[in-house]
Amino acid sequence: MKLAAYYLERLKGNKTAIIGLAFIIFLVLTALIGPFFTVSPTQVNFSEKNLPPIGFSSEQSEYSAKVGGLVMTNMHGTWKHPLGTDGMGRDLLSQLISGARVSLLVGLLATGLAIVIGAIIGVSSAYFGGIADSILMRFTDIMITFPFLLLLILIVYMFGSSLALIILSIGLTGWTGTARLVRSETLSLRTRDFVIASKALGASDLRIIFYHLLPNTISSIIVLATLSIPGAILAEAALSFIGLGDPQVASWGNILNAGQNDLQAAWWIAVEPGIMLFFTVISFNFLGEGLRDAFDPKGDYN
Amino acid sequence: MTSEIILSIENLKTYFFTKKGIVRAVDNISFDIRKGEILCIVGESGSGKTVTALSILRLVESPGKIIEGKIILDEDNLLELSPHKMQDVRGNKIAMVFQDPHSALNPIFTIGDQVSEAISAHKSCNKEDASSQATQLLELVGIPLAKERYHDYPHQFSGGMKQRVVIAMALACHPRVLIADEPATALDLTVQAQILDLFLELRARFEMSIIYITHDLGVVSEIADSIVVMYAGRIMEKGGSRDVLGNPVHPYTKGLMGCLPSEKGIIIPIPGTIPGLINPPAGCIFHPRCVNALDICRMERPPMTKITDEHYVSCFLGGVNG
Numbered sequence: 001m002k003l004a005a006y007y008l009e010r011l012k013g014n015k016t017a018i019i020g021l022a023f024i025i026f027l028v029l030t031a032l033i034g035p036f037f038t039v040s041p042t043q044v045n046f047s048e049k050n051l052p053p054i055g056f057s058s059e060q061s062e063y064s065a066k067v068g069g070l071v072m073t074n075m076h077g078t079w080k081h082p083l084g085t086d087g088m089g090r091d092l093l094s095q096l097i098s099g100a101r102v103s104l105l106v107g108l109l110a111t112g113l114a115i116v117i118g119a120i121i122g123v124s125s126a127y128f129g130g131i132a133d134s135i136l137m138r139f140t141d142i143m144i145t146f147p148f149l150l151l152l153i154l155i156v157y158m159f160g161s162s163l164a165l166i167i168l169s170i171g172l173t174g175w176t177g178t179a180r181l182v183r184s185e186t187l188s189l190r191t192r193d194f195v196i197a198s199k200a201l202g203a204s205d206l207r208i209i210f211y212h213l214l215p216n217t218i219s220s221i222i223v224l225a226t227l228s229i230p231g232a233i234l235a236e237a238a239l240s241f242i243g244l245g246d247p248q249v250a251s252w253g254n255i256l257n258a259g260q261n262d263l264q265a266a267w268w269i270a271v272e273p274g275i276m277l278f279f280t281v282i283s284f285n286f287l288g289e290g291l292r293d294a295f296d297p298k299g300d301y302n
Numbered sequence: 303m304t305s306e307i308i309l310s311i312e313n314l315k316t317y318f319f320t321k322k323g324i325v326r327a328v329d330n331i332s333f334d335i336r337k338g339e340i341l342c343i344v345g346e347s348g349s350g351k352t353v354t355a356l357s358i359l360r361l362v363e364s365p366g367k368i369i370e371g372k373i374i375l376d377e378d379n380l381l382e383l384s385p386h387k388m389q390d391v392r393g394n395k396i397a398m399v400f401q402d403p404h405s406a407l408n409p410i411f412t413i414g415d416q417v418s419e420a421i422s423a424h425k426s427c428n429k430e431d432a433s434s435q436a437t438q439l440l441e442l443v444g445i446p447l448a449k450e451r452y453h454d455y456p457h458q459f460s461g462g463m464k465q466r467v468v469i470a471m472a473l474a475c476h477p478r479v480l481i482a483d484e485p486a487t488a489l490d491l492t493v494q495a496q497i498l499d500l501f502l503e504l505r506a507r508f509e510m511s512i513i514y515i516t517h518d519l520g521v522v523s524e525i526a527d528s529i530v531v532m533y534a535g536r537i538m539e540k541g542g543s544r545d546v547l548g549n550p551v552h553p554y555t556k557g558l559m560g561c562l563p564s565e566k567g568i569i570i571p572i573p574g575t576i577p578g579l580i581n582p583p584a585g586c587i588f589h590p591r592c593v594n595a596l597d598i599c600r601m602e603r604p605p606m607t608k609i610t611d612e613h614y615v616s617c618f619l620g621g622v623n624g
Contacts, residue, residue, distance in 0.1 A: 003410065003455075129364075130364075192405055193400050193401075193402055193405040193406040194405060194406050194407055194408045194409075196361065196400070197398070197399075197400050197406045197468065197471075198408075198420075198423075199361055199392070200359050200361060200392055200393070200397065200398035200400075201392060201393035201397055201398070201420050201423060201471060201472065201474070201475075202389050202390060202391070202392035202393030202394060202423055202424055202475075203393075203423050204389060204423075207423060211408075211411075211419060212408055215408075215410055215411070216408070216409075216410060
């Protein structure tokens with residue numbers, strides 16, 4: 001793929017995009033191989049609860065059998081739990097890695113689903129036009145009028161909160177932007193000569209859609225997908241934060257939710273997943289904007 | 303010219319139903335094309351040449367519609383075929399080359415890819431077969447170093463080379479009729495000449511019939527076997543190339559000839575412009591610009607009058623040199 005190499009070359013000139021890409025690659029690798037090197041995120045150990053991260057110390061009240069009551073002790077971070085532990089002594093590093101898996105899974109799958117649905121609806125709406133266009137676009141308009149998060153909460157409330165269902169519902173509600181983008185691009189593409197020429201040589205509708213129309217919108221789709229991954233990740237975190245996430249998995253939102261009660265005693269429990277969310281979201285945004293500039297034919301080469 | 307008739311267009315009417323009214327873009331035209339013949343459709347911009355071509359392929363888009371007529375290819379009326387069968391005719395039996403080679407190729411695929419895609423649109427063959435056939439086609443239309451250039455993108459080609467690629471795509475399934483809609487207009491004069499040579503060569507090699515649409519009488523005189531002169535959606539004059547160019551009967555044809563520089567370098571333009579097609583003038587559509595117009599020209603539409611067996615004109619002054 002000479003074209004891919006060309007765009008990569010253009011992307012390289014954009015520092016923030018490269019930083020974003022580097023962080024995403026780091027996150028993906030950590031999520032993939034991290035669990036083999038860390039303890040189980042669900043392993044409870046009450047003797048090591050609320051340990052601060054390395055380099056920090058905190059005052060903790062602890063029940064002492066000698067005194068027969070609570071005493072204040074000064075706890076220090078240990079290398080065994082470099083990012084500290086939560087109120088049940090569970091290792092936060094391994095929880096965060098598990099959370100990275102969940103976030104990336106949600107981000108990629110939900111966005112993928114949304115993009116596929118949106119692209120199909122958008123391209124068929126524009127290509128077939130007429131009544132099909134009106135029906136599909138009014139349906140899209142109706143979808144847009146629903147408040148996204150409320151719709152998610154409703155679905156999760158009605159059908160339960162497994163991770164698969166959360167991914168499915170984020171995907172099924174998040175395709176409207178893609179549909180509109182792909183439709184508008186297809187509207188201008190379908191009158192281009194190469195599409196008409198291909199029709200004149202007997203290409204079928206499917207062939208035109210998959211060979212001419214969609215590939216020509218792919219750069220916009222990639223940019224939009226990259227920019228909507230953070231939305232999906234944040235939606236899952238928001239659901240988990242308000243307690244509607246999948247209780248079976250340690251997602252960043254779940255950890256945040258658990259940590260908010262202990263904010264005074266153990267600030268790191270809530271802060272760490274927050275930082276991870278922040279960097280993940282901003283990395284995808286940097287990368288997305290870098291890609292948009294790289295794909296922009298008017299953009300400078302340097 | 304006695305070879306068999308391959309494609310026959312009878313009383314074709316294609317109208318566009320716009321909000322302002324009905325545009326009679328193609329209004330009751332008939333002509334035949336024979337095997338191995340190059341037929342030129344000549345006319346100014348807006349005379350319905352391209353709509354005629356798109357009608358033959360049934361690619362007229364809404365609000366345009368083919369109202370009536372017959373387009374007969376191999377005893378089938380194309381206008382009665384199912385959409386699926388029509389799709390099979392396109393590319394397989396009739397193919398088309400468009401005016402602007404710069405936009406007729408998909409910018410994101412290599413040219414080899416696009417030619418083999420055109421092949422596999424109709425023939426079920428594996429990728430290697432398609433790609434070797436594509437290379438052969440590219441060689442046939444005169445792309446130098448076809449094998450190496452197979453993997454190049456359209457933007458790496460010049461206009462003339464792109465048009466050769468477009469022609470290669472049109473030839474992919476060896477169509478019997480090739481419609482070329484001003485294929486050389488967007489190109490340099492020297493490249494134009496090369497493309498014309500290519501068409502002549504293809505005709506000789508495959509006995510293909512070519513409908514060549516142009517407004518350039520110079521091109522017509524070089525390649526046409528027969529000529530259809532169109533004006534405002536109607537045929538003014540049609541016949542063999544020698545008859546029409548050597549003995550033009552219709553005032554419009556004469557006017558077109560007057561637009562070519564004469565030996566003395568004098569150009570005589572036709573006065574006026576092409577009329578609006580929503581409310582066309584009554585009678586002969588050319589009468590407002592015609593220097594010889596009679597009263598009857600303003601009242602009645604002139605019928606096709608036979609001058610010789612191969613030469614017809616739609617003018618009341620038929621045969622009268624006035």
